[in-house]
Amino acid sequence: MSTITDQQDAETALIQTDIHAFLAQNEQKELLRFVTVGSVDDGKSTLIGRLLHDTKGVYDDQLKDAVRTSATGEQAIDFARITDGLRAEREQGITIDVAYRYFSTPKRKFIIADTPGHVQYTRNMATGASTANVAIILIDARLGVLQQSRRHAYIGDLLGIPHLLVVVNKMDIVDYDQEVYEGIKAELSAFLQPLHYHTVDYIPASALMGVNIVDRAAHRTPWYDGPTVLEFLETVEISGDRNLSDFRYPVQTVIRPNLDYRGFAGQVASGIVAVGDTIKVLPNGQTSTIRSIDTFNGEIPRAYAPMSVTLRLDTEIDISRGDIIVKASDEPFVGRHIDAMVVWMADTPLDTGRSYLIKHMTRYVRTNVDAVAWRIDLETLDHDHSATELKLNDIGLVRFTTHSPVVFDPYRRNRSTGAFIIIDSMTNTTVGAAMIVEPEDRAAVDAGVDLGGETQVSPREREKRLKQTGAVIGLVGLPGSGRAALAYGLERKLFDLGYVAAVLDPRDARYTDLPERAWPAVWPILARRMADAGLLVIISGDLSAGADRARFAESIGAGRFVEVHVATPDALAARRSRDPFAALLQGGAFDAPDAPIATVSVEGDALDDSIQAIVDPLKASGLLKGTEG
Numbered sequence: 334m335s336t337i338t339d340q341q342d343a344e345t346a347l348i349q350t351d352i353h354a355f356l357a358q359n360e361q362k363e364l365l366r367f368v369t370v371g372s373v374d375d376g377k378s379t380l381i382g383r384l385l386h387d388t389k390g391v392y393d394d395q396l397k398d399a400v401r402t403s404a405t406g407e408q409a410i411d412f413a414r415i416t417d418g419l420r421a422e423r424e425q426g427i428t429i430d431v432a433y434r435y436f437s438t439p440k441r442k443f444i445i446a447d448t449p450g451h452v453q454y455t456r457n458m459a460t461g462a463s464t465a466n467v468a469i470i471l472i473d474a475r476l477g478v479l480q481q482s483r484r485h486a487y488i489g490d491l492l493g494i495p496h497l498l499v500v501v502n503k504m505d506i507v508d509y510d511q512e513v514y515e516g517i518k519a520e521l522s523a524f525l526q527p528l529h530y531h532t533v534d535y536i537p538a539s540a541l542m543g544v545n546i547v548d549r550a551a552h553r554t555p556w557y558d559g560p561t562v563l564e565f566l567e568t569v570e571i572s573g574d575r576n577l578s579d580f581r582y583p584v585q586t587v588i589r590p591n592l593d594y595r596g597f598a599g600q601v602a603s604g605i606v607a608v609g610d611t612i613k614v615l616p617n618g619q620t621s622t623i624r625s626i627d628t629f630n631g632e633i634p635r636a637y638a639p640m641s642v643t644l645r646l647d648t649e650i651d652i653s654r655g656d657i658i659v660k661a662s663d664e665p666f667v668g669r670h671i672d673a674m675v676v677w678m679a680d681t682p683l684d685t686g687r688s689y690l691i692k693h694m695t696r697y698v699r700t701n702v703d704a705v706a707w708r709i710d711l712e713t714l715d716h717d718h719s720a721t722e723l724k725l726n727d728i729g730l731v732r733f734t735t736h737s738p739v740v741f742d743p744y745r746r747n748r749s750t751g752a753f754i755i756i757d758s759m760t761n762t763t764v765g766a767a768m769i770v771e772p773e774d775r776a777a778v779d780a781g782v783d784l785g786g787e788t789q790v791s792p793r794e795r796e797k798r799l800k801q802t803g804a805v806i807g808l809v810g811l812p813g814s815g816r817a818a819l820a821y822g823l824e825r826k827l828f829d830l831g832y833v834a835a836v837l838d839p840r841d842a843r844y845t846d847l848p849e850r851a852w853p854a855v856w857p858i859l860a861r862r863m864a865d866a867g868l869l870v871i872i873s874g875d876l877s878a879g880a881d882r883a884r885f886a887e888s889i890g891a892g893r894f895v896e897v898h899v900a901t902p903d904a905l906a907a908r909r910s911r912d913p914f915a916a917l918l919q920g921g922a923f924d925a926p927d928a929p930i931a932t933v934s935v936e937g938d939a940l941d942d943s944i945q946a947i948v949d950p951l952k953a954s955g956l957l958k959g960t961e962g
């Protein structure tokens with residue numbers, strides 16, 4: 334008789350003699366969530382069916398439905414039918430939807446997510462794996478490591494699953510050949526090396542025959558001395574995977590039954606809090622001290638994840654649903670600019686030209702999609718930086734700007750505060766799941782909130798509204814070359830075409846209160862602010878020195894600073910020159926542009942032709958979108 338059977342018999346005896354003791358014992362068991370993934374027909378549903386059957390986790394009617402009679406009259410259990418409940422699944426012989434099952438052993442409670450193996454249902458797999466402690470990847474011993482195996486291993490790592498168990502299934506078909514098993518183990522180990530799993534384990538098995546699933550089969554695999562699948566699930570250490578260092582408490586509701594009681598109810602997402610701790614409420618930044626921690630059974634001295642409690646504070650401060658309570662000494666990121674890995678789950682592609690709602694913990698926030706940084710090629714796992722959208726089942730890095738500050742941690746540090754779902758506000762359907770990545774610059778993230786005046790209009794929105802990309806056009810020429818006339822003529826022409834442009838000229842009467850020598854420092858700042866607002870900024874002041882133009886390009890950003898060479902003949906320019914700022918920036922030197930977007934000459938009545946010679950390449954470059962009014 335197996336050990337699992339002995340333990341179950343002991344539980345049955347306890348139920349018969351003391352049901353309250355059994356319920357108390359069951360309540361104290363640790364819960365483990367695991368997900369099974371792999372390619373089509375690798376045996377995921379069969380493995381789960383075998384696990385449920387051998388641990389007596391299948392109801393009689395389910396077992397009866399799973400029994401099949403062969404042509405010879407023999408009866409056998411089709412274990413896959415225990416979990417594949419949809420008619421389409423049974424007709425096609427594949428798993429389509431995520432099937433959740435529950436079972437218990439004397440050591441632990443388990444929730445299983447059986448996910449589809451077909452690439453078409455990648456979104457279903459991501460949904461089922463999102464809360465798992467362990468991912469079980471099944472590999473068909475006959476076929477070895479497939480692209481879909483690598484894909485699922487990558488997605489499991491992306492979702493932050495800490496433990497991976499690789500079950501090399503169908504070993505009975507290859508006569509339990511150790512070399513086959515070791516070859517698969519070596520190949521997959523090389524692929525997994527750069528990933529972030531805490532532990533990776535391998536088990537040779539046959540789900541259909543029950544080898545190394547619940548019971549050992551030493552006569553089949555005498556060369557393997559590791560645990561069975563069930564033994565692994567019962568013993569893998571998961572208590573250390575929970576984040577108990579960063580206290581995060583999203584407020585779900587405010588409880589105020591009378592004038593003497595005001596508590597903030599919610600579930601501890603991570604960390605530990607105790608009475609007397611100094612806390613901070615984000616994003617508003619107010620601080621207080623924990624006065625009491627209340628539960629249904631009364632006050633407790635401390636609480637930890639995932640307990641549901643009510644916190645009361647020493648001071649009356651403004652807190653509402655969606656706020657996050659943290660310890661004052663351990664603050665998360667607060668900001669509106671978020672980079673996240675997104676699994677797209679909708680038939681309609683991700684549209685960078687519109688806004689979405691995101692649900693982050695207990696709060697809904699509107700967000701704009703700034704850009705798709707790259708998309709993962711699910712065949713090679715390479716990054717496609719040319720991608721501009723995500724389609725159904727695509728995975729990629731997306732940059733968001735939210736309309737109000739969000740309190741978050743990187744997903745790899747804290748799965749609770751580092752994830753959100755994306756909602757189409759027109760249909761109210763969930764279209765994507767996102768995992769926040771580590772911000773490149775924490776100071777920049779925090780500064781966006783501390784300043785309190787950061788724009789809530791994204792560059793993409795400005796571009797869509799103005800039909801142009803904010804940029805700076807530097808007119809580079811000698812004093813007297815006609816830069817000023819060209820600048821104001823170009824401004825007029827662009828306005829007539831339906832664009833928004835402005836000239837930045839140190840001789841403009843509006844700027845004469847600035848000291849002359851302040852201009853070298855002021856110009857880049859003014860120009861960048863105007864370009865960030867979506868304007869086409871035309872610089873008519875002296876940019877003769879190449880070093881000054883390099884400073885402009887660095888300040889304004891790659892692709893947003895273009896040069897126009899105003900190549901008026903030197904003699905004509907010298908006669909015209911009355912510019913008091915002539916030597917202010919270039920110190921008497923003139924450096925012609927190396928790669929101007931246009932080269933023009935302002936002579937006689939050729940001004941209109943020169944202006945048109947600038948407009949045409951601006952359109953070709955994409956800075957002008959071609960919509961003319």
